[in-house]
Amino acid sequence: MVFRYPAPVTERPRPIVGPDYLVAGRYRLQSKLGGGGMGAVWLATDRLLHRDVAIKQVLTTQGLSEAEAQEVRSRIMHEGRVAAKLSHEHAIAVYDVVLEAGEPWLVMEYLPSRSVAKALALVDRLSPIEVAQIGAQVADALAAAHSAGIVHRDIKPGNILVADRGDEVGMVKLSDFGISSGANDATEEIGDVITGTPAYLPPEVARGARPTTASDVFSLGATLYTAIEGQPPYGFDDDSNVIVERAAMAQIVPPTRSGPLTDVLLHMMEPAPQRRPTMTEARNEILTAAFGPGTAPYILKAPVRTEDGTIPAWAARNSAAGLRSPLSSPLPRPQRAQAATPAAPQPKSKSFDFSALGPNAGPLAVAIGLLIGLLIIIVLVVAL
Structure with a gap:
């Protein structure tokens, strides 16, 4: 009897991810923007819509059991579905979730x-x-x-x-x-x-x-x-x-x-x-x-x-x-209560106060007015 040993299972080589790498046949990587808790973030070009996007590569599942790897994949796909629910001017938009070489990638709005x-x-x-x-x-x-x-x-x-x-x-x-x-x-268990x-x-x-x-x-x-x-x-x-x-x-x-x-x-x-x-x-x-x-x-x-x-x-x-900024006026500030301040004193009139002349002030004021008018006429006549 001839015993045939099974061929060793070899793990499929993983692609080398870097600039110019094409994700899901659509997103061309340009440069790495940084890393986060879930993996590296890349600047990429969406070849279909001709726009820049940020695309997050999940940390490799290499070394994990198949069950653990599947859990990671499910988690990031879940992330994409959850985040895609939100559309708000002050939140980065999620455009797409794709699988590349068996791993999920999250495609997001790129904000310089x-x-x-x-x-x-x-x-x-x-x-x-x-x-x-x-x-x-x-x-x-x-x-x-x-x-x-x-x-x-x-x-x-x-x-x-x-x-x-x-x-x-x-x-x-x-x-x-x-x-x-x-x-x-309720899919997550509370643990350590x-x-x-x-x-x-x-x-x-x-x-x-x-x-x-x-x-x-x-x-x-x-x-x-x-x-x-x-x-x-x-x-x-x-x-x-x-x-x-x-x-x-x-x-x-x-x-x-x-x-x-x-x-x-x-x-x-x-x-x-x-x-x-x-x-x-x-x-x-x-x-x-x-x-x-x-x-x-x-x-x-x-x-x-x-x-x-x-x-x-x-x-x-x-x-x-x-x-x-487009709105370059000073920022509004809360109005605080202020103590009432007394009104500023009004300047006194410099006109003559006829009341100081006593009870005959009315006729006397008329006479003085006529006299002043007569003097003005005499000056004008002499000048001519």
């Missing part, structure tokens, strides 16, 4: 931009008036996401983009719903995995609870706090476990630079989720605290501006401060 994280690397901290605009616009996008049943779950400075060139310079958009989920999606970035974790998530819309409110508050204060609310530590422990115990460093936004940020970062505002309420509180009531139309659809109506220097690539 600088993240708030990169801005903080340039200027250390942003002014409360600039952060208020960013916060209100991102909160507006998240309010729409929450209405669609979407929880972002990873709000942080690196995921908030500000256009740094072109016609959209200064415009704010929230990116990377990479670990987003439907608010009612904590989803999100430690520095911006709400206490309940740090303790292992499932992220909710209230968790997004906290993370946005923590992100805005970081932009103003120049450090995260739990401080710095090289050990991420220490940060998670501080988050679990809600050990927030009191803000000192947030000015009119102080109460709003502390409200958004309440340790108890039920005490936090909704995202819509948070948006309105930010607007009212920084600019006064009724200012939403001037803030939500406009680029980020300084108080005098210019685009901040950190938001404009290769540009000095002073670049005028």
Whole structure:
């Protein structure tokens, strides 16, 4: 009897991904834009619609079991379906989800931009008036996401983009719903995995609870706090476990630079989720605290501006401060009650007061008037 040993199973070689690589026969890669929690992000050209797109390559599934690899593929496809539900002017749009070499790629709107994280690397901290605009616009996008049943779950400075060139310079958009989920999606099991970035974790998530819309409110508050204060609310530590422990115990460093936004940020970062505002309420509180009531139309659809109506220097690539925005008037500020001031005294008339002449002032005034008139006539006659 002849025994035939089965041929060894060889893994199919994976393509080398780089510039000029064609994804799904349609998207030509140009250059790498960066990396994220789910994989590398590339600038690509959509050959069908002749436009630039950002396309996210999922981290390789090499080394995973087939079941684990399939779970990763399903997760990113789910991400694409969830994110595609959202259409908002302050959220990066998702165009397509495709499979290439057995792995999913997420095709998104490309916005030439600088993240708030990169801005903080340039200027250390942003002014409360600039952060208020960013916060209100991102909160507006998240309010729409929450209405669609979407929880972002990873709000942080690196995921908030500000256009740094072109016609959209200064415009704010929230990116990377990479670990987003439907608010009612029960497919995930609660376990030892904590989803999100430690520095911006709400206490309940740090303790292992499932992220909710209230968790997004906290993370946005923590992100805005970081932009103003120049450090995260739990401080710095090289050990991420220490940060998670501080988050679990809600050990927030009191803000000192947030000015009119102080109460709003502390409200958004309440340790108890039920005490936090909704995202819509948070948006309105930010607007009212920084600019006064009724200012939403001037803030939500406009680029980020300084108080005098210019685009901040950190938001404009290769540009000095002073670049005028399409709406270049100074920003509205809340009206504060002012103490009543007494009216300025009116200057007294320099005309003669005839009342000082007593009870015969009337006839005497007429006589004086006639005499003055007669003198004028005599002067004119002599002059002729």
